[in-house]
Amino acid sequence: MSNEKKNIEIEAIGEFGLIDELTSDFELRNDSSIKGVGDDCAVITGKEGEHKLMSADMLVEGVHFNLSYMPLKSLGFKAVSVNVSDVYSMNGMPEQITVSLGVSSKFPVEALKELYAGIHAACEYYSVDLVGGDTTSSYSGLIISISVLGTASKNKITYRSGAKENDLLIMSGDVGSSYLGLQILEREKGVFNSNPNIQPKLDGYDELIKKQIQPTARLDVISMFQEMSFVPTSMIDVSDGLASEVMHLSKSSDCSFSVYSDKLPISEKSALTAEELGIDPFVCALNGGEDYELLFT
Incomplete structure (x- = not known):
């Protein structure tokens, strides 16, 4: 009889079970880290009377969106909305975002400018600043990863x-x-x-x-x-x-x-x-x- 440990299939435990499996051994080592994995945002010590909020979300073509009916401008707006919603759910206000893209060669510059027009519209709507990001090539379509920074009062978070x-x-x-x-x-x-x-x-x-x-x-x-x-x-x-x-x-x-x-x-x-x-x-x-x-x- 084999004593080999059977691998756990991701499908069997789901997204949140996977997160627990991957992060349960991590401890918060810094006094400035108030809340880690397990809520909508991480919470970090800010200036007096405030905490900083951090969250990140990734959208993958073919998994989270289909470009046959999703306009790129709407996708850009949605990608920001998904992230700032996490800050609102902590009773905070978003302030900055970074945007990272994985892009395949099928996208011309004009298409990506349309995507960023939606991101720009969302930044205006939510009063947040785009402060950085990264771009790289992708063999599997479009990947959008946005990180958001925000603040919340210590007594209202x-x-x-x-x-x-x-x-x-x-x-x-x-x-x-x-x-x-x-x-x-x-x-x-x-x-x-x-x-x-x-x-x-x-x-x-x-x-x-x-x-x-x-x-x-x-x-x-x-x-x-x-x-x-x-x-x-x-x-x-x-x-x-x-x-x-x-x-x-x-x-x-x-x-x-x-x-x-x-x-x-x-x-x-x-x-x-x-x-x-x-x-x-x-x-x-x-x-x-x-x-x-x-x-x-």
């Missing part, structure tokens, strides 16, 4: 770990729309591929498609919190699906949550589109992802 018994679980907007927008785009791409003479039927789905190709991080919610002097007890952004994010809050805060199906924020358009596509709208809301709403207690 919000982690995943602060939820308490009897706290209310609140969502900043509807969920499932982005996933349904993706399903519409994929459906029409399939129709077009089978018959290029047929024009895509996208009329009436603008709301869902925009949530997929150019989501907006919830700066307005954080601004409202500041105006109200409100500090959530815990918070996370909904990037991987509501069910996944509730699990993260539950695990980090060591408490359980009750989520009621009749209270899930599903828009009328999402419900109708889910019915049209033969998909359970609750599955879209719980497991769809890429909503970039804020879930807080």
Whole structure:
């Protein structure tokens, strides 16, 4: 009988299990490191009364986006939104980003300038500065890696770990729309591929498609919190699906949550589109992802 240790398949443990496997042995060695892996941002000591926030996300062509229906300008805007959303979920404000690209030879300079036009628009919208980055060649299409730096007041920073018994679980907007927008785009791409003479039927789905190709991080919610002097007890952004994010809050805060199906924020358009596509709208809301709403207690 073989005593060889069987390799662990990534698929068996998932993204977050993989992160735990790779990082569980790492300790914080510097006094300036307040929070490491395990929240939406790393937290580092800043000037008096403030902490610095750091996060990074990578978008890979063919995995996170399809350029057959994703405009490059929208992709640039989305790539920034995905990152600043992590800072907002810590009740902070983003200030700087760096952008690194892996680019294949199929992209002319004009295409990359279109991508950066979207990044520029997002920098203006979120009031952040592009301060650096890197570029390299890629044999597998386009890869975008963005790092974001931000700040949060020490007495207002919000982690995943602060939820308490009897706290209310609140969502900043509807969920499932982005996933349904993706399903519409994929459906029409399939129709077009089978018959290029047929024009895509996208009329009436603008709301869902925009949530997929150019989501907006919830700066307005954080601004409202500041105006109200409100500090959530815990918070996370909904990037991987509501069910996944509730699990993260539950695990980090060591408490359980009750989520009621009749209270899930599903828009009328999402419900109708889910019915049209033969998909359970609750599955879209719980497991769809890429909503970039804020879930807080």
